[in-house]
Amino acid sequence: GESVGLHLPTLSVQEGxxxxxxxxxxxxxSDYFIWYKQESGKGPQFIIDIRSNxxxxxxxxxxxxxxxxxxxxxxxxxxxxxxxxAVYFCAESTANQAGTALIFxxxxxxSVSS
Amino acid sequence: DAGVIQSPRHEVTEMGQEVTLRCKxxxxxxxxxxxxxxxxRGLELLIYFNNxxxxxxxxxxxxxxxxxxxNASFSTLKIxxxxxxxxAVYFCASSFRGLGTEAFFGQGTRLTVV
Numbered sequence: 001g002e003s004v005g006l007h008l009p010t011l012s013v014q015e016g017x018x019x020x021x022x023x024x025x026x027x028x029x030s031d032y033f034i035w036y037k038q039e040s041g042k043g044p045q046f047i048i049d050i051r052s053n054x055x056x057x058x059x060x061x062x063x064x065x066x067x068x069x070x071x072x073x074x075x076x077x078x079x080x081x082x083x084x085x086a087v088y089f090c091a092e093s094t095a096n097q098a099g100t101a102l103i104f105x106x107x108x109x110x111s112v113s114s
Numbered sequence: 115d116a117g118v119i120q121s122p123r124h125e126v127t128e129m130g131q132e133v134t135l136r137c138k139x140x141x142x143x144x145x146x147x148x149x150x151x152x153x154x155r156g157l158e159l160l161i162y163f164n165n166x167x168x169x170x171x172x173x174x175x176x177x178x179x180x181x182x183x184x185n186a187s188f189s190t191l192k193i194x195x196x197x198x199x200x201x202a203v204y205f206c207a208s209s210f211r212g213l214g215t216e217a218f219f220g221q222g223t224r225l226t227v228v
Contacts, residue, residue: 041221043207089156101159105156
């Protein structure tokens, strides 16, 4: 079946560097995408979302890029900090009348060293 | 708001015993999701409810798993009988579809079946 997947399981960066986490999705009908951050022992926490009618959205230190042509999603974190160390998940969903359910990729571990 | 509340946080049980996980969604949210997280399979959607009605339970692994939502403020996930392979972290999440499809997660229940 169709699923969301991540290219890299682990990303190691130095404090202050910019980080880029990638995600590939295969369901062309998906129209809503989210990035979540999960710290050890906690539930996933919302970072930023984007709808399929956009190709870029910016938040505080984070930017999500969506390339529908190649079904690719990325999360850019500027000036990465040790507190950004976590597992990052992308998730996709398709709107329908009854509500939507997010389908998650397997996650990328971001490790930030100072 | 206290967010999504799950109980217990940790559960250790013997194989064959019944396990009940509980969830209180955020007040006003009308969609509720149960996910299971393991290292091997990542975050898997088990079932989701919209307005207390189960919409999609195709992710429920076996008949041993059942979920109920008797009212808008409470849901249970039951495993009977439990098996060691059910060991995982179980997350409950809720969302308000009218504001988009961002889901808010609880802290999870870590289940260990020995």
